[in-house]
Amino acid sequence: MVINLTMNAVMTRLGHLTKNRPAWTCVPANSEEASRQATRLGMKVLEAYYRKLKMGKKLRRAILWMLVPGISYLRHGWDPMAGGEWERKQSTGEALNGFMGEPFIDVAKPHEVLVEPGADDLDGTQRLIYRAFLPIGKVL
Secondary structure, X not given: OOOOHHHHHXXXXXXXXXXXXXXXXXXXXXXXXXXHHHHHHHHHHHHHHHHHOOHHHXXXXXXXHHHOOOOOEEEEEEEXXXXXXXXXXXXXXXXXXXXXXXXXXXEEOHHHEEEOOOOOOHHXXXXXXXXXXXXXXXXO
16 A cells, blocks of 8 residues: 655645735825825735636645745736727727737746756746647647
């Protein structure tokens, strides 16, 4: 019989590291009421995107990658095809349409990220290469 003690230790450590949610704060630029209202709005936007992007699950996955192979990456960017559609009429009567776009955050597996050759650490690099592995069915 084989007992996997390593997995128990990793999952226990994961639970310790994720029991408290990350905290952030928005700071008003000055003491004016409009600035304080903008700060409150900023906090609400951060909370909404934390839920919408399912950051709790993604942080757990990123921390799990950090615990097992020792490195973890969060990949972020802008998805121009996400969000609702928009349409606008030009003064010429021509209609323009497209998508709003939305930010995305994903956990990149460590073997999908290549660090710039010659860089001693991530602070000394200017470029990272992200490569995605696809099943043969999606390629053909």
